[in-house]
Amino acid sequence: MGDALANAMPLQGLIGGLMIGTAAAIMLLGLGRIAGVSGLAARATGISTDGAPWPIAAAFVIGLPLGAALITALLGPVEARFPPSLTTIVIGGLFVGFGTRLGSGCTSGHGVCGMSRFSPRSLIATASFMSAGIATVAAMNALGFSQ
């Protein structure tokens, strides 16, 4: 229990968070749009036809792994511990894809962009996915489900 707390990265978290918020601010003040990754990903893949023009959505989505690759090139390997089970990854992905479309957004659109605007919809959505995420992890732990 103490290990996770001791391994927390408050400074890197804050710096990375400032970068994420600045990126969202560039989308807002530069392009007049919300940096909502689920919506932009749906638009970039053609699953959704409304929202940002396709080239803008595609450029933002392509930028995500490019930025991550830049960090690994400059600062070295970045940790990414995925669930060991393929089934866990697939089920998680299905829920995330369906849920973010039904709920009109995810951690970036509702969490970062919406909450900073005090959008009532985003505050409710964030409370919903945060509490569902916490309950899911607690339930998996209690029932002895490993990932």
Add this chain to the structure above:
Amino acid sequence: MMRRVLFALVAGALFGAGLAVSGMADPQRVRGFLDVFGAWDPTLAFVMGGALIPMALAWAAQKRMAAPIADIRFSLPTRRDIDPSLVGGGALFGIGWGIAGLCPGPAIADLAIAPAPAAIFVVAMLVGMILHRLLPAVSAGQPPLETHNV
């Protein structure tokens, strides 16, 4: 359009870089934040706090701007209604987030860090999005089809 694409590319890259720097590219660390009753890792709270600062300033600036820098108008969400889709969709997303420790941004950024598992997650996520699109009655928040005939 070229200038706007460049803005979006820079924003996406900075967003992805921020995810990598902050530890949010690591599903286990994200899941650790949700493990409030167990091995809690507070890092995500610092990330969210850090992200909200520039965005709060940006919203304050946006109020005083007639148009964004590289486009003719702001295209921002205007809905304020709380409907079951919003709460239910958020809950379903949260369940998936808790199961795998991944949300859309980190999953896509991880294509550069852990390509194989990230690609599997992203494909499953896109399938989930397509499934949602195939259910128009649910997605539009409308009553089921049969009630239209009553």
